[in-house]
Amino acid sequence: MHISEEKAERHTLAVIVDNEPGILARIAGLFTARGYNIESLTVSEVTADKAVSRITIVTSASPATLEQIVAQLDRLVPVHRVHDLTAEGPHVERELALVKVRGTGDHRIEALRLADVYRARVVDATTSSFVFEVTGGIEKIDKFVELMGEVGLIEVARTGIVAIARGKDAA
Amino acid sequence: MTEKSGADILVEALCDLGVEVVFGYPGGAVLPIYDALFRSGRIKHILVRHEQAATHAAEGYARSTGKPGVVLVTSGPGATNAVTGITDALMDSIPMVVITGQVPTTLIGSDAFQEADTVGITRHCTKHNYLVKDPARLGPVIHEAFHIATSGRPGPVVVDIPKNVQVATAKYQKPGPIQHKTYRPALKADRAAIEQVVDMLAAAERPVLYTGGGIINAGPAASQLLQELARITGAPVTSTLMGLGAYPASGPAWLGMLGMHGTYEANMAMNQADLVVAIGSRFDDRVTGRLDAFSPNSRKVHIDIDRSSINKTVRIDLAIVADAGHAMEDMVRVWKARQHPKPDTSGWWQRIAEWRAKKCLAFPESTNEIMPQRAIRALWEATHARSPIITTEVGQHQMWAAQHFGFDLPNKWLTSGGLGTMGYGLPAAIGAQLGNPRALVIDIAGEASIQMNIQELATATQYRLPVKVFILNNEYMGMVRQWQELTYESRYSESYSDALPDFVKLAEAYGWKGIRIETPDQLEAGIADMLAHDGPVMVDCMVAKLANCFPMIPSGAAHTEMILQANEVSGTMDDEAKALV
Numbered sequence: 248m249h250i251s252e253e254k255a256e257r258h259t260l261a262v263i264v265d266n267e268p269g270i271l272a273r274i275a276g277l278f279t280a281r282g283y284n285i286e287s288l289t290v291s292e293v294t295a296d297k298a299v300s301r302i303t304i305v306t307s308a309s310p311a312t313l314e315q316i317v318a319q320l321d322r323l324v325p326v327h328r329v330h331d332l333t334a335e336g337p338h339v340e341r342e343l344a345l346v347k348v349r350g351t352g353d354h355r356i357e358a359l360r361l362a363d364v365y366r367a368r369v370v371d372a373t374t375s376s377f378v379f380e381v382t383g384g385i386e387k388i389d390k391f392v393e394l395m396g397e398v399g400l401i402e403v404a405r406t407g408i409v410a411i412a413r414g415k416d417a418a
Numbered sequence: 419m420t421e422k423s424g425a426d427i428l429v430e431a432l433c434d435l436g437v438e439v440v441f442g443y444p445g446g447a448v449l450p451i452y453d454a455l456f457r458s459g460r461i462k463h464i465l466v467r468h469e470q471a472a473t474h475a476a477e478g479y480a481r482s483t484g485k486p487g488v489v490l491v492t493s494g495p496g497a498t499n500a501v502t503g504i505t506d507a508l509m510d511s512i513p514m515v516v517i518t519g520q521v522p523t524t525l526i527g528s529d530a531f532q533e534a535d536t537v538g539i540t541r542h543c544t545k546h547n548y549l550v551k552d553p554a555r556l557g558p559v560i561h562e563a564f565h566i567a568t569s570g571r572p573g574p575v576v577v578d579i580p581k582n583v584q585v586a587t588a589k590y591q592k593p594g595p596i597q598h599k600t601y602r603p604a605l606k607a608d609r610a611a612i613e614q615v616v617d618m619l620a621a622a623e624r625p626v627l628y629t630g631g632g633i634i635n636a637g638p639a640a641s642q643l644l645q646e647l648a649r650i651t652g653a654p655v656t657s658t659l660m661g662l663g664a665y666p667a668s669g670p671a672w673l674g675m676l677g678m679h680g681t682y683e684a685n686m687a688m689n690q691a692d693l694v695v696a697i698g699s700r701f702d703d704r705v706t707g708r709l710d711a712f713s714p715n716s717r718k719v720h721i722d723i724d725r726s727s728i729n730k731t732v733r734i735d736l737a738i739v740a741d742a743g744h745a746m747e748d749m750v751r752v753w754k755a756r757q758h759p760k761p762d763t764s765g766w767w768q769r770i771a772e773w774r775a776k777k778c779l780a781f782p783e784s785t786n787e788i789m790p791q792r793a794i795r796a797l798w799e800a801t802h803a804r805s806p807i808i809t810t811e812v813g814q815h816q817m818w819a820a821q822h823f824g825f826d827l828p829n830k831w832l833t834s835g836g837l838g839t840m841g842y843g844l845p846a847a848i849g850a851q852l853g854n855p856r857a858l859v860i861d862i863a864g865e866a867s868i869q870m871n872i873q874e875l876a877t878a879t880q881y882r883l884p885v886k887v888f889i890l891n892n893e894y895m896g897m898v899r900q901w902q903e904l905t906y907e908s909r910y911s912e913s914y915s916d917a918l919p920d921f922v923k924l925a926e927a928y929g930w931k932g933i934r935i936e937t938p939d940q941l942e943a944g945i946a947d948m949l950a951h952d953g954p955v956m957v958d959c960m961v962a963k964l965a966n967c968f969p970m971i972p973s974g975a976a977h978t979e980m981i982l983q984a985n986e987v988s989g990t991m992d993d994e995a996k997a998l999v
Contacts, residue, residue, distance in 0.1 A: 248993035265600055268549070273541055280542045311729065318726035324546040324566060324601045 255307035257286070258333040259340060259410045260317065261418050262302040265325040266292055273323055274302060283308060283316050287342075287407035299327065303409050330418040337413040343406045344388045345370070346379045350399035358398045365391045376401070421587035424553035424579065425454035428517065431560040433460050434592045437488050439479060439852055440464070441472040445492025446532060447519030450584035464852060464881060467873035469496050471845035473503020473574075474834075474871070477512045478849030481832045482807050482857075484637060486513040486568050487849065493519045494532030497578075498539065502839060504574045505543040509836025510660060511635055513572035515563050516540075522582035523551050536578045545573030546601075551580065553588035565596040570603025571724040572635055603723060607740035612748045614736055615695065615719050619749075620758050622693035624716075624766045625653040628676065628705075631660030631835070632698015632722060632742045634828045640743030641828045644697070645669065646750050652763040654770060656684040658699050659820055660835040667824030673770065674779075677705040678971050679817040682778035683770055685977040690769065691716040698722060698742035701732040702836070703998075711976030721745045778969045778982055779821055787962040788938050790815065790890045794822040794862065797888060800945045805830060806858040807850045811843040811867025814896035817967045819862045841870025844887060848874060851883040858886070858949070865891040865958075866915050875928035878954045886948055887956045889921060892963045900966045905991045925956035935959040973998035 264270050271290055278285050286305040293301040308316060313331065320329045332338040346367070348358045355377075362369065362379050365387065371378035381391050385408065392403055412418045422430070428451055432440070441464045444452045455463055466472040469491045476487025487507075491500050497518040507514045521530040537549045546566050548559050556579065563575040619625055627648060633640045641664045648655050648671040655665040656673040665672055674681030676688055685707075688694065694716045699705070701720075706712040709731060720728050721738040728737045738745055781791045808823055809832040810816040816833055825831045832850060834842040843861040851859045861868075868889055878885050898913040922932030931951045935944035935958070948955045970981045974995040 248997060269537060269541065272538070276542050311733075314729055315726065318728070322724065322726050324598075327600045 253309040253312065255284075255309055256313070257305065257307045258313055258331055259338070259408060260304045260306065260320070261330040261332055261410060262304060262320055263327040263329075264300050264302060265327065266298055266300040267325050270300070270325050271302070273325070274304075274320065277319055277323070278306075281315075281319060283312065289407040289409050303407070305408050330412070332410050332412055332418065335412065335418070338410050339413060340384055340408050340410040341382055342385060342388055342408050343380065343382045344392065345404045346381060346392060346395050347376060347401040347403070348379065348395050348399045349376045349401050351375055354398045358395065361391070361394050361398070367391060419589045419591070421589055423450065423454070423585055423587050424556050425450035425584040426458075427553060427556045427588065427590040428560060428579065428584070429454045429458045429461065430590060431557050431592075432488065433458070435561065435564050436485075437461055440488045440490050441466055441475045441479070441849065442490030443469050443472060443492065443496060445496050445519065447493035447521060447581050448490060448496075448517075448584075450581065451490065451517070451519070451579070463490070464848070464877065466845065466877050468871065469499035470502050470841065471848075471871050471874045471877070473500050473507065473514070473516065474839070474842050474845035475849035475852075475877075476514050477503065477507050477510070477842075478809060478832050478846030479853040480512050480514060480849075481634075481846070482829050482850040483853035484829065485853070486515055486564060489514065489516040491516070491518055492532065493521055493536065494534045496532075497534055497536040501539060501543060502837075504540055504576065506834050506837040506839045506842065507574040508543050508545065510834065511572050511631060512574070513568040514574040515567050516574060516576045518576060518578045519584070520549070520578045520580040523580045524582065526580065536576065540576045543574070544576050545571075547576040547578065549578045549580075550583055553583050553586045556583065556588070557590040558593055561593050562596055562598065565598065566601060570601075571632075604739050605723075605741045605744050607721070607738045607745045607748055609748075611736060611738045612745065612752055615721075615738065616749055616752045616756070616758070618693055618717065618719060618736070619651045619653065619695065619753075620761060622653070622761065623763070624687075624691045625651065625693040625695065625763070626673075626687050626691040627653050627655045628657075628688065628694050628696045628699055629655060629661045629664055630658040630697070630699025633661055633664040636698065636741055636743035638828055640746060641665070643743060643746040643750060647746050650750065650753055650758070650760060652760050653695070654687055654767070656680070656687065658702065658705055658835070659833060661699060662820060662831045663825035663828045666826035668826055675820055677702075678707070679821060679967055679969065681821075682776050682969055682980055682982065683773035685971065685980060686773045687770055688713045689977040693717050693719070695719045696721065697746065700727045701730065703731070706732060707971045708974055708976045711978070713977075776982065778980075781965075781968075784962060785938060788935065788941055788959060790818050790892065790961040790965050791822050792938070793890060793941060793959050793961055794818050796941050796945055797860070797862070798823045800942070800949060801858060801860070802826075804858045806860050807832065807847075807854060809833065809843040809846040809850060809859070809861045811861070811863045811870070812838045812840045813864045813867055814892075814900065814967045815862055815864040815867075815890040817897075818890070823862070840867040844868060844871050844874045844885075845877075847885040847887070848878055848883055851878075851885050852881070860886040860888055863887055863889045864896060865889050865893065865918055865921070866895045872924070875925065875930055875954070875956070879929040883954060884952055885954050888948070889956065889958050890961045891918075891921070891958050892961050892965065893918065894963065897967070903966070903989065904972060905996055907989045921956055921958035931955045933957045
């Protein structure tokens with residue numbers, strides 16, 4: 248006997264939650280307990296009184312499972328609302344990466360030139376290294392990191408995706 | 419306003435919430451609360467013999483009264499022992515509030531004596547949980563916990579209270595009605611959806627009402643509405659294990675339970691229906707059998723208070739997120755306002771009559787052995803006039819009780835459906851008896867399950883609770899043995915109940931009356947003896963050892979592939995079927 252898996256689509260969810268202790272564990276645990284998958288998860292307070300957090304989750308699942316994910320998240324007591332941004336319409340996704348590159352001579356110049364093309368900023372420099380800050384969609388950052396691999400990549404820190412719906416209305 | 423200790427705030431809040439009974443077990447981290455209970459004297463505390471039993475007793479109390487069950491246990495092992503019952507309450511949607519002691523906030527995270535990460539451990543087996551670090555928050559949290567446990571889809575809520583929070587002082591004031599920031603369960607259905615389901619019921623030729631525990635949770639009025647709905651629409655009614663009693667087993671529209679050990683007529687009706695209206699039921703795998711063959715030609719309406727139940731396993735044509743009682747009330751009102759005539763479902767009922775003629779619950783009788791099904795029927799004969807509350811453990815006896823004991827009223831059938839917890843029945847009977855002092859409460863048990871919480875015999879003795887335990891003793895974990903016969907060519911791996919105690923002597927040792935029934939001719943008299951005794955009684959009823967529970971839909975099979983009798987069993991299954999639970 249072999250175990251088969253369903254075909255998955257990638258969706259970005261915005262989960263607006265009460266900022267209470269354990270909420271992140273509750274959400275992450277729900278995903279593991281029910282066998283859902285998390286590609287990326289970011290969380291931050293988004294109101295002045297620090298009472299509400301916005302969690303952005305990128306997940307891959309079949310349409311039926313996605314419906315369940317949204318419903319299961321929505322019934323958690325501290326959750327205000329859940330938006331499937333991918334399903335609801337056009338939205339902007341951005342990620343920030345810090346990319347450390349070591350190099351001297353030509354490699355150094357090449358790294359700076361590529362950074363310029365990708366609109367990456369230098370946020371730290373020594374005579375033998377740079378740290379670049381780059382923001383953009385997943386593909387852009389993937390590509391930038393890949394290119395840096397050829398000119399002396401040391402390490403990468405990425406925030407994971409944050410996303411927001413286009414237009415004037417709140418999600 | 420003077421300040422009170424956290425422990426006093428807790429007890430006062432429980433009193434304000436109308437709590438009459440708490441099931442618990444003391445320990446170091448709840449000593450301040452136990453002292454507050456002692457000084458207050460306003461709440462009856464039932465001392466169980468194991469924390470798991472406290473949770474099942476609270477479930478039994480809740481299920482039989484409609485009120486939330488309340489549990490009080492200490493930190494560490496007190497809390498971890500309660501986890502099984504908390505999970506059970508989550509699976510079966512039972513309103514329950516569990517207060518757990520915790521080590522002082524200053525010691526949390528230090529691996530202190532009897533420390534466990536209770537909120538971490540219970541995060542996914544509760545509807546919600548809290549760690550209260552400030553005594554001023556304690557009152558509001560307790561009130562909120564009861565609100566969450568009892569509203570919407572009911573469930574267990576854990577409130578973890580560190581010992582120093584029980585001792586520290588704060589002000590407490592009874593809060594007004596709770597308006598929660600984020601938690602607002604919908605009760606009333608969308609009007610258009612109600613109109614639509616009424617249209618569908620009026621047009622259906624082969625409708626079935628597929629009902630579940632949600633109707634019981636919606637209160638006794640919902641059961642009345644279900645009868646009304648069945649009467650005016652002419653639709654037959656089937657129910658899940660958890661929903662038994664919502665529609666009377668003696669009622670004209672009753673098909674019997676559906677699913678794995680349901681009746682032939684109920685499962686065939688689901689298979690052949692053109693409209694299935696699910697009310698407070700959740701298309702559980704024990705009900706649907708093989709999903710791609712489940713009710714293949716029907717349109718499906720799902721009425722449920724929990725949106726996540728909808729489209730979870732079966733695709734729905736019309737979803738109605740609402741309380742079962744409210745939704746049925748609206749359906750009945752719209753139906754009557756439109757003056758719909760009762761649809762002609764006589765052709766449908768004719769087919770149902772043909773399926774009923776199979777007499778799927780018939781079983782081979784014996785003159786020298788007690789058939790377990792016969793024992794259940796004898797118990798029903800002797801007691802049904804008193805509308806007894808029946809609890810069960812888990813296994814063959816549970817399914818036989820569901821099949822052969824007819825329930826005519828809600829809140830009379832207490833069983834562990836979702837989690838399937840052996841050891842549920844005796845503590846649940848104790849809880850039910852406390853909530854219904856004058857009722858006849860019987861735990862229909864198996865000799866294996868009963869041993870999982872046997873220590874609770876002492877609890878019944880201490881509080882003079884006249885509960886009855888009726889053991890169908892076949893010296894096997896019968897359901898395990900049955901599956902081994904079906905799937906593993908009768909290799910009885912560890913399913914024999916060896917080294918059984920003498921249940922009569924055991925009962926007597928705990929101050930109970932013990933009765934043994936060994937032959938068919940002793941059955942009626944033994945039951946009469948049990949009923950005649952006004953204290954707790956344990957009956958050890960020796961039944962046919964190898965009897966199996968039929969009809970049965972094997973795991974992974976369709977409703978039409980029911981095994982009706984033991985001689986239809988093959989003894990092996992392919993790997994796909996073996997992998998299913």
